[in-house]
Amino acid sequence: MTDQTTLDVLTKAPGHDEVLPFSVDALDVRGRMVHLNQSLNSILERHDYPKAVSRLLGQAAALTVMLAASVKLEGRMIVQAQTDGPVSLLVVDMQAPGDYRATAKFDADRVAALEAADDANSGSLLGTGTLALTIDQGQYMNRYQGYVELKGGSLEDAAHDYFERSEQIPTRIRLAVSELITRSDSGETSHSWQASGMMVQFLPHASDRLVQKDLPGGGVADDEYHAGLPDDDDAWLEALALVDTLQENELADPDLSAERLLFRLFHERGVRVYDALEVHDKCSCTAEKVGGVLSQLSREEVVESIADSGQIEVTCEFCARRYDFDPKTLLKPS
Secondary structure (H helix, E strand, O other), X not given: OOOOOHHHHHHXXXXXXXXXXXXXXXXXXXXXXXXXXXXXXHHHHOOOOOHHHHHHHXXXXXXXXXXXXXXXOOOEEEEEEEEOOOEEEEEEEEEOOOEEEEEEEEOHHXXXXXXXXXOOOHHHHHOEEEEEEEEEOOOOOOOEEEEEEEEOXXXXXXXXXXXXXXXXXXXXXXXXXXXXXXXXXXXXXXXXXXXXXXXXEEOOOOHHHHOOOOOOOOOOOHHHHHHHOOOOOHHHHHHHHHHOOOOHHHHOOOOOOHHHHHHHHHOOOOOEEOOOEEOEEOOOOOHHHHHHHHOOOOHHHHHHOOOOOOOEEEEOOOOOOEEEEOHHHOOOOO
């Protein structure tokens, strides 16, 4: 754990593909900041996603990496959105300590219509559905699953609902994705993406500051449920006010390090940053795993899966790697 000096913060170069823990002790705030650059571009380059889908998947990746870091993940965390919207599926799979993969399914025509109408925000792309969070820490540990309803809002909105209902921890999340276009000395242009995020949580040492307010008896409406959070604590209100001053172009600025940005926001209160965790684009698929799944197919299913090449061809939806299998090795006796 490193307590960086002010000079370190102001002179450190912007980081890529890392999540940075921090704390503001004077406000009882803990948090994470994430920047995804090379790893995200490696994922997006393998798929022909429209820009709106690339942006949404970048937001989902930044959110998942921050969530995984906040729980000190020792296994896998999967964040999955299933919806009736133009983007019907988003999956980000994070494997401790820092490997993740991501994929999306979408209706190209519906996405194009939203882009043409300049209405391709995360809420309209997702529509309604469910956001599921799964933590799997191995066969000897209980698997945790949490769900939150998607109601046409953003991923930030869904994440806030999750923390209020499942974790009951006051939390503010900011997500931003920037499209970067650079031009070389010879005039050639190159294109890339950066996804960034900040998560702050109110974790006071005095537990009575998190005591829920009394709610009315009987049925409780959705808007009444949210009344239980300590939204009148001065420290938390100050933290929220500071975080809400953050502009999207600041959060997604590739030339602005996480340390410098945190110093801008919290220097009057004193911000402490800790060792960053590097994250990488790495898929967990293998020929053995795919073969294990195929071995469960019936004889009829194997025959139906044979491609024109005479092989069974399986392409990983995450990394686009193709695996070819001889159907003779999979056919079971009739």
